[in-house]
Amino acid sequence: MSDQHEPVGPPDASINPRYSGFATFARLPRLDEVVTADITVVGVPFDSGVSFRPGARFGPAHVREASRLLRPYNPAQDVEPFTTQQVADAGDIVANPFDLDEAISQIESAATGLTDGGSRLVTIGGDHTIALPLLRAVAKKHGPVTVLHFDAHLDTWDTYFGAPVTHGTPFRRASEEGLIDLTTSLHVGIRGPLYSRQDLHDDARLGFAIISSAEIESEGLAHSISRMLGRLKNSPLYISVDIDVLDPAHAPGTGTPEAGGMTSRELLAMIRALRGLNIVGADIVEVAPAYDHAQITAVAAAHVAYEIISAMTPSTQSR
Numbered sequence: 295m296s297d298q299h300e301p302v303g304p305p306d307a308s309i310n311p312r313y314s315g316f317a318t319f320a321r322l323p324r325l326d327e328v329v330t331a332d333i334t335v336v337g338v339p340f341d342s343g344v345s346f347r348p349g350a351r352f353g354p355a356h357v358r359e360a361s362r363l364l365r366p367y368n369p370a371q372d373v374e375p376f377t378t379q380q381v382a383d384a385g386d387i388v389a390n391p392f393d394l395d396e397a398i399s400q401i402e403s404a405a406t407g408l409t410d411g412g413s414r415l416v417t418i419g420g421d422h423t424i425a426l427p428l429l430r431a432v433a434k435k436h437g438p439v440t441v442l443h444f445d446a447h448l449d450t451w452d453t454y455f456g457a458p459v460t461h462g463t464p465f466r467r468a469s470e471e472g473l474i475d476l477t478t479s480l481h482v483g484i485r486g487p488l489y490s491r492q493d494l495h496d497d498a499r500l501g502f503a504i505i506s507s508a509e510i511e512s513e514g515l516a517h518s519i520s521r522m523l524g525r526l527k528n529s530p531l532y533i534s535v536d537i538d539v540l541d542p543a544h545a546p547g548t549g550t551p552e553a554g555g556m557t558s559r560e561l562l563a564m565i566r567a568l569r570g571l572n573i574v575g576a577d578i579v580e581v582a583p584a585y586d587h588a589q590i591t592a593v594a595a596a597h598v599a600y601e602i603i604s605a606m607t608p609s610t611q612s613r
């Protein structure tokens with residue numbers, strides 16, 4: 295935590311209209327306007343890894359725009375995430391749209407640079423490919439991490455068109471590379487058709503347990519939360535939220551929508567339950583504004599990021 299300096303929060307919305315000015319996440323200061331940040335929000339406008347609808351490269355700008363309405367006090371977690379600690383927006387990481395390998399290494403090195411001073415990253419994508427370089431950066435610092443992955447999709451497939459690095463494959467690569475804890479990692483919200491039964495066997499072998507969307511419905515939210523917490527233990531936790539974990543009614547603006555998903559209320563409740571765990575980083579990916587309506591998806595993503603940042607906030611007002 296940055297001591298000596300009072301945190302700079304968002305400007306007062308009753309003095310500066312919240313719809314004016316450049317969009318940073320939650321109207322927070324830019325990283326270059328503060329001395330250091332405890333939590334850094336960064337965008338990765340990259341979607342060259344998608345298998346279906348493109349457009350998640352425009353996700354960061356869309357989520358920032360919708361995040362203008364967020365307020366400083368989060369009653370659901372009883373925290374002031376922007377007062378207790380310094381949160382700042384680092385802008386966007388440059389990722390080459392024509393060279394996937396270069397993009398991946400640009401993301402890894404930018405993420406490494408942004409976290410070298412101890413700041414934790416909350417990344418807004420971008421398609422799910424970006425989770426791989428982000429996990430590489432996180433595992434360099436923390437060793438293998440618990441991955442808590444909210445998604446309709448497993449994203450542990452092997453290749454698409456022979457390509458090993460895509461938005462459907464980041465967690466297989468991460469598992470193979472030893473970036474994740476194989477005994478504690480978990481998918482939440484899985485549903486929909488697969489390529490074959492084998493997908494589930496491979497997924498288990500790669501280190502993931504599953505709380506499906508159907509299980510949340512049949513067993514209830516409280517049961518799912520306790521199953522989730524039981525699996526996670528207390529190793530360093532990385533949270534990856536593919537916004538398509540939400541039902542298309544709650545998140546139409548995404549590239550590979552699947553019917554029968556979670557509500558935003560359920561997702562926010564599951565994230566709030568992570569408070570107090572050792573969250574070392576997070577991403578929110580797959581927001582594709584071209585398919586969004588009335589910012590439905592972007593509002594959900596902004597709130598997901600806000601709840602994650604709140605869950606990362608120390609409870610004691612330690613300043």
Ligand SMILES: N=C(N)NCCCC(=O)O
Nearest residue numbers: 345422447461462550580
């Ligand atoms: N990561 C996301 N959103 N989707 C992966 C879907 C891969 C497929 O086309 O089967």
Ligand SMILES: [Zn+2]
Nearest residue numbers: 446447536538
């Ligand atoms: Zn997905």
Ligand SMILES: [Zn+2]
Nearest residue numbers: 422445449536
């Ligand atoms: Zn995904």
